[in-house]
Amino acid sequence: MTGHGNLRNFQVRADSFECSVTTDIAVFGYVDGKLQILLTKRSVGDFTNHWMLPGGVMEADETLEDCAHKVLFALTGFKDIHFEQVRTYAQINRHPLKRVITISFYALVKPENHPLHLKGNVEEISWFDMDEIPKKLGFDHAQIIQDAHLFLKTNLKDRLIVGELLPQKFTLPELQNLYENILGLKLDKRNFRKRIFQMDILENIGEKKAGVKGGPMLYSYKH
Amino acid sequence: MTGHGNLRNFQVRADSFECSVTTDIAVFGYVDGKLQILLTKRSVGDFTNHWMLPGGVMEADETLEDCAHKVLFALTGFKDIHFEQVRTYAQINRHPLKRVITISFYALVKPENHPLHLKGNVEEISWFDMDEIPKKLGFDHAQIIQDAHLFLKTNLKDRLIVGELLPQKFTLPELQNLYENILGLKLDKRNFRKRIFQMDILENIGEKKAGVKGGPMLYSYKH
DNA sequence: CCAAAAGTGTTACGATTACACCCATGT
DNA sequence: ACATGGGTGTAATCGTAACACTTTTGG
Numbered sequence: 001m002t003g004h005g006n007l008r009n010f011q012v013r014a015d016s017f018e019c020s021v022t023t024d025i026a027v028f029g030y031v032d033g034k035l036q037i038l039l040t041k042r043s044v045g046d047f048t049n050h051w052m053l054p055g056g057v058m059e060a061d062e063t064l065e066d067c068a069h070k071v072l073f074a075l076t077g078f079k080d081i082h083f084e085q086v087r088t089y090a091q092i093n094r095h096p097l098k099r100v101i102t103i104s105f106y107a108l109v110k111p112e113n114h115p116l117h118l119k120g121n122v123e124e125i126s127w128f129d130m131d132e133i134p135k136k137l138g139f140d141h142a143q144i145i146q147d148a149h150l151f152l153k154t155n156l157k158d159r160l161i162v163g164e165l166l167p168q169k170f171t172l173p174e175l176q177n178l179y180e181n182i183l184g185l186k187l188d189k190r191n192f193r194k195r196i197f198q199m200d201i202l203e204n205i206g207e208k209k210a211g212v213k214g215g216p217m218l219y220s221y222k223h
Numbered sequence: 224m225t226g227h228g229n230l231r232n233f234q235v236r237a238d239s240f241e242c243s244v245t246t247d248i249a250v251f252g253y254v255d256g257k258l259q260i261l262l263t264k265r266s267v268g269d270f271t272n273h274w275m276l277p278g279g280v281m282e283a284d285e286t287l288e289d290c291a292h293k294v295l296f297a298l299t300g301f302k303d304i305h306f307e308q309v310r311t312y313a314q315i316n317r318h319p320l321k322r323v324i325t326i327s328f329y330a331l332v333k334p335e336n337h338p339l340h341l342k343g344n345v346e347e348i349s350w351f352d353m354d355e356i357p358k359k360l361g362f363d364h365a366q367i368i369q370d371a372h373l374f375l376k377t378n379l380k381d382r383l384i385v386g387e388l389l390p391q392k393f394t395l396p397e398l399q400n401l402y403e404n405i406l407g408l409k410l411d412k413r414n415f416r417k418r419i420f421q422m423d424i425l426e427n428i429g430e431k432k433a434g435v436k437g438g439p440m441l442y443s444y445k446h
Numbered sequence: 447c448c449a450a451a452a453g454t455g456t457t458a459c460g461a462t463t464a465c466a467c468c469c470a471t472g473t
Numbered sequence: 474a475c476a477t478g479g480g481t482g483t484a485a486t487c488g489t490a491a492c493a494c495t496t497t498t499g500g
Contacts, residue, residue: 009344010279010294011268012323017282018241021313021324045234056233059240060322064313071233088311088326090244090287099283100235101244103311121232173479190481191463208470214479215470396452413454414490431497437452438497 019099023068024055024141025083026104026148027076028182029111030165034129035181036111037145039137040075041124046096047138051128053145055102068105074120081107086151087144094140102139106148110164156182171209171216172196242322246291247278247364248306249327249371250299251405252334253388257352258404259334260368262360263298264347269319270361274351276368278325291328297343304330309374310367317363325362329371333387379405394432394439395419 027038039051056071058064065083072078083105090101116125128134133145156179165178176192196202205218250261262274279294281287288306295301306328313324339348351357356368379402388401399415419425428441 009267010297011265011344012243012245012280012318012320014321016243016280018243019281019283020235020239020241021244022235042234044232057235057239058242058313060242061315063315064311064324074233085311088287088308090281090326092284092286095235097235098237101287103313121234171479188463188465189479190465193480194462211472212479213471213473213477215472216479394452411490411492412452413492416453417489434499435452436450436498436500438499439452 019101020095021058021064021067022055022100022102023058023064023071024053024102024104024139024144025068025072026053026086026106026145027072027078027081028106028108028149028152028165029127030108030178030181031111031127033177033181036127036129037133038076039126039128039133040122043121043123045121048123050136050138051124051126051134052138053104053141064103064105072107075122076114076125077117077119078109078114081109083107084151084155086148089140089144091140102144104144104148106152108152108165110166113164153183169205169207169209169218169220171212171218173216175219242324244281244287244290245278245323245325246281246287246294247276247325247327247362247367248291248295249276249309249329249368250295250301250304251329251331251372251375251388252350253331253401253404254334254350256400256404258401259350259352260356261299262349262351262356263345266344266346268344271346273359273361274347274349274357275361276327276364287326287328295330298345299337299348300340300342301332301337304332306330307374307378309371312363312367314363325367327367327371329375331375331388333389336387376406392428392430392432392441392443394435394441396439398442 029036029038038054040054041051042048054072054075056067056074058067062070064085068083069079069081072081084107086104086106088101088103092099094100094102111127116127118125130149133142137145166174172193173189175196176187176189179192180187201222202219203222205220207218208215209218252259252261261277263277264274265271277295277298279290279297281290285293287308291306292302292304295304307330309327309329311324311326315322317323317325334350339350341348353372356365360368389397395416396412398419399410399412402415403410424445425442426445428443430441431438432441
């Protein structure tokens with residue numbers, strides 16, 4: 001039991017099997033009262049005719065989070081985005097070129113903070129309403145999006161992770177509409193406000209938003 | 224923007240960086256009314272003087288789940304265990320030999336179904352009470368255990384994922400004790416029974432367990 | 447027969463839901 | 474002025490938590 005002859009012992013060795021690692025990022029946005037997801041088409045590589053999530057390979061000196069930041073910046077110019085790890089995908093033939101495992105992340109951004117322009121090998125980039133996602137995506141990205149959206153909905157129940165989806169000053173109807181979009185259902189106005197106020201995370205700015213009937217109050221996050 | 228000169232485009236290429244992938248499995252057991260975790264010491268490799276989770280490298284033709292099954296069987300003899308993916312760890316220097324990323328899983332087993340014997344390069348193997356885990360574990364396994372335990376507790380709230388931690392026929396006090404151990408708190412007897420009966424997953428065997436005061440009824444899972 | 451554990455219902459409380467009217471603003 | 478959307482409170486319901494005594498069995 002000790003030593004040689006025992007080549008297959010599952011320990012990591014210098015010559016252990018290796019494969020490439022990528023991160024894919026499901027960036028959710030919120031525009032015109034609709035939850036959206038950011039997709040790209042690439043000019044090179046696999047699935048060139050398919051919309052897909054931004055993603056790319058991890059290098060030797062990067063953590064997964066580093067990689068996600070790097071990739072997202074390179075493909076979209078987005079910076080300083082908060083990510084959360086969702087799940088790891090490792091089906092054997094999920095990538096046509098070679099064995100690749102992918103760790104998915106999700107992020108929430110406000111699209112108007114991040115104008116889209118073509119960078120790197122991105123040929124097209126666009127926001128898609130969640131109910132208008134193209135049928136055929138590259139790789140297993142349809143699955144990854146579905147998992148990330150479920151993760152997002154689950155997390156929204158107790159925490160408030162609205163990232164930067166709203167302007168610094170926003171109204172309660174705007175916030176409620178965002179919740180309704182992420183969760184995919186209608187909420188009662190009064191009950192929603194009760195829940196939010198209980199959390200004690202909003203600050204009443206003391207101003208009213210102009211240009212909107214009813215004169216809604218503006219709020220911001222505390223501190 | 225098209226073509227060469229653009230070597231760093233984050234697409235997967237034949238020569239993309241690669242690293243080894245391992246799975247680590249947090250196997251929880253339940254014995255003598257205590258929640259436990261299975262740890263091993265290895266005779267070869269890194270951290271040979273440290274207790275650690277069973278784990279090992281993924282090969283080219285294996286999914287993560289395949290790998291977890293293979294590794295657990297090789298190191299412990301456990302077969303046909305149900306796993307759930309928990310999280311992926313990819314800190315750069317988490318493995319002393321080389322860059323390794325690890326996907327963790329958890330499983331629940333009944334230790335008496337799985338007698339421990341030394342297999343593979345396992346030098347020692349033992350169950351540890353959750354509050355008696357050695358301080359210094361190999362790699363980042365303390366973190367992995369903590370995350371897996373939290374995951375387990377969270378999942379227990381709505382679902383019933385007791386795996387095979389109890390005998391086929393068990394009493395409600397036994398089930399309650401298991402819950403209390405996983406969650407780390409005391410539960411009210413009557414409220415617990417209400418919740419369990421509402422789930423409608425237990426079948427009253429119609430026998431009483433002998434050798435126990437009070438003559439508790441035996442139950443099994445439906446179908 | 448005594449000690450120890452099993453079994454069993456009801457009440458109180460808090461959280462969630464349902465629901466309707468008046469007020470402020472833009473046009 | 475009027476149409477549109479914003480703002481507000483209360484009652485009913487449901488789920489959860491608190492609680493004590495009787496029954497069964499082993500020793």
